[in-house]
Amino acid sequence: DQQVKQNSPSLSVQEGRISILNCDYTNSMFDYFLWYKKYPAEGPTFLISISSIKDKNEDGRFTVFLNKSAKHLSLHIVPSQPGDSAVYFCAAGGTSYGKLTFGQGTILTVHP
């Protein structure tokens, strides 16, 4: 039972263009969401988060959008840079929970 799903295993984008990574969830008890970035042989690094009371959060080149009615969130990276090439995981949690539930990840490749 996958409560957090990233349906695109990979995404390829040209440098300077927008990257859009998508994530769907099923558990309506989740009330905050995070995006992590992971390079090979390293642990995931926190990128950006959003509370369920918001529909958008922006940090520099990264923006996360949340559509609660559709149980869908997305991460926009603009402009994309070759250094953004990594695996991106979305994760969901609840304030009374300790754990995060992760999606399977999307491999982003940004071509120069």
Next chain:
Amino acid sequence: GAGVSQSPSNKVTEKGKDVELRCDPISGHTALYWYRQRLGQGLEFLIYFQGNSAPDKSGLPSDRFSAERTGESVSTLTIQRTQQEDSAVYLCASRLSRGGLGNEQFFGPGTRLTVL
């Protein structure tokens, strides 16, 4: 400051042996988590510590898996009688407090376990 550290970085063991994985969280972080990532999959929650107690150990796959934390610091994850399906990267994360947005989890580099 120092991040989350894990040791060993790589561990190769024979089926049936016991292994012990170590995590040193960020100093002052009271919450500690263990996850594992099998090849091509997402992170799978194993256990959560708040201080030295484990209020959520629902992700431990079998009674061969156990974990402890002492002194609100170091944690060890022990896998007894390892099986080939235990092969994965085991990740530890720590967090400043129990919950709430803004208290994101900080991950260590992981221990890659290979069971032959």
